[in-house]
Amino acid sequence: MEAIPTAAAASDALAQLERSRAQWSLLDALLRRLVTRLTYAADGRGPALDAALATIRRQVREPVGEAELEPLLTELGEAIKALDEPEAAGGRAPDPLPFTESLSVGQxxxxxxxxxKLGDEALDRLEALRQTISDSTDPGTLAVQAEAIATLVNRQCERLTEARDAAERLLKHVTEQLEELAVYLAREDMSHRDGASAREQLDQEVLGEIRELESEVASACELGALQTQVQQRLGAISGHLKNFRQREDAREREWQARTEQMSQRIRELERSAQAMETSLRQERALASTDxxxxxxxxxxxxxxxxxxxLRAARSGAQSSLLVLDIDRFKQINDNFGHAAGDRALRIVAEQLRAGLRSDDLLARYGGExxxxxxxxxxxxxxxxxxxxLRRRIESLGFHGQQRPVRITLSCGVTxxxxxxxxESAFERADSALYRAKRGGRNRCELA
Known part of the structure; x- marks a missing residue:
């Protein structure tokens, strides 16, 4: 009679099954990556084979059943067979590309x-390039797209050169304004010194007239002659005061004119600085924003x-990383067009940002x-x-071509x-994301 398994034995068996499942899940993830890299290595040997490999790369990211694998293997076998019979096709099999070249061209x-990051004006062009490159395995087509990318980059370089030239012009303008300010301050200093000298001269002239007057009063014999001398000295003092006042008035008018001119220059400088600051803020935002x-x-x-x-290593500061991927995003592009796909990305990003704290970082890593x-x-x-966040996206009311489209996402957490x-943190979260995909999508997994 067979022994009835105990609860402990059943628990051990379940634990063993769980360990086996985890090992197979890890092996499955490793095999998927290996398959992806092998498909890159075989790129460039023929259009049919490249198309089959591209299909395999798309499929291995998502859970694939036996019924889906069978036609893929058949397509791959036919593509390889076509390579093995080049003469029957009336041509010569193309020389295989070295691994580094096959890996580098399309991918x-x-x-x-x-x-x-070329700005909003280049979005449509970049998306068209991305689609053409994704759909093409022909070296000639890829070369044309590479040239198109180079053209876009060159245009961006030209814009950056123009921005640099504008900054140089602003710097030159600021330098000129500062030089004018230095000249103005030097003139003000000189004017101040001239004013002090004029006041000292006036003091000396008035003091001299008073001393002469005192001397004449002391030596005067007749009242009439004294009156005449006093009037002459007072007239001379009045003349000195008048001349001083005229010089001071002229200096005041000149000072007001220079001050107004300098105030205008400073206002221009402030406007230029504000314009440059705005431009720099926009450039910084462009460089850091998807x-x-x-x-x-x-x-x-x-x-x-x-x-x-670095903070985790130094002080043990706790942080968590989420890697989120929109489920079956390619179907949205294929069924409703890339404009709908772009709109879906914008809406998802908006909702994710609304569901996070202000000090959390949300970034687009690439694609979906x-x-x-x-x-x-x-x-x-x-x-x-x-x-x-997953529930927030699941509840979205998104429509493509006036038809409701269900959007969900899967998430890996570490x-x-x-x-x-x-790299290690991202690899762990990415592996958890793959588990969420294999587990049926629209779910979150903790690494």
Whole structure:
């Protein structure tokens, strides 16, 4: 008679199954990454094979069933068979690209396009380039797109050169205004000295006349002659005072004119400085903002997560990282167009930002993927925040071509550790995101 399993034995069995499931999940994630990298290595050997590999890359990110794998394997086998029979096709099989070249051509162009921040006026052009590059495996087409990217970058460089020239012109203008101010101050100093000298001269002249008058009074013999001499001295003093007043009036008018001129120059300088400050603020915002969604860009996130890792290592400061990905976003683009996809990204970004604290960082990582850094938040609170964001997006009333479209997202959550690097923290959160995808999407997983 077989023994009935005890509760402890059942518990051990469940624990073993859970460990096995976790090991298989990890192996599944590693195999998916390996498949993705192998498909990159085989790029460039033929249009049919490249198309099959691109399909496989798209599929391995999402959970794939046996029924979906079978046609993929058949398509891949036919593409490989076509490469093995080049003569029958009336041609020669193309030389395989080296691994580094096959990896760099399409994918590096896409990565470059995602990192370009060229302003709102270039959004449509960048999206068109992104779509063309994604859909193309032809080296000639990719070369044309690379040239188009170079043209856009050159235009941005020209705009930056113009901005630099404008800054140089402003600097020159400011320098000239400061030189005028220095001349004005020097003239004011000289005018002040001239005024002091004129007052001293007046004092000496009046004092001299008074002394002469005292001497004449002391030596005067007749009253009539004394009156005449007093009148002459008083007239001379009056003349000195009149001349002094005229010189002071002229100096005052000159001072007022110079002061008004300098006030006008200072107002011009203030306006120029304010214009430059506004321009610099706009340039800083452009350099740190994703132009499509208006949230922070990947560069800001990389700086922010590096600082958070440094704080965790130095003082044990707690922070959490969320990696969020819109589920089945490609279907929105395919079914409703890229304009609808862009609108969905903007709405999702707006709702995510509304659901976060003011000191939390929200950034667009690339494509349909967003990242959030929560300062001072542990595992449980971070998972609650992620669930709140997930429910917020799930409840959106989004429409594409006047039809309701359900938008959901999956999220991976991790808490930064003292020994974390930005890469290790992101890798952990990204693995949790993959588990959420495999678990049925529209869910959050804690690493």
């Amino acid at each position: 590096m162009l896409l990565a470059l396009v995602d990192r370009l 132009p499509l969604t208006g949230v922070a860009n990947r560069l800001v996130f990389e700086q922010h997560i590096a600082d958070a890792c 993927e967003f990242v959030v850094v929560l300062a001072g938040v542990g595992a449980e609170a971070a998972l609650r925040a992620a669930e709140s 808490v930064l550790r003292a020994d974390d690097s930005p």
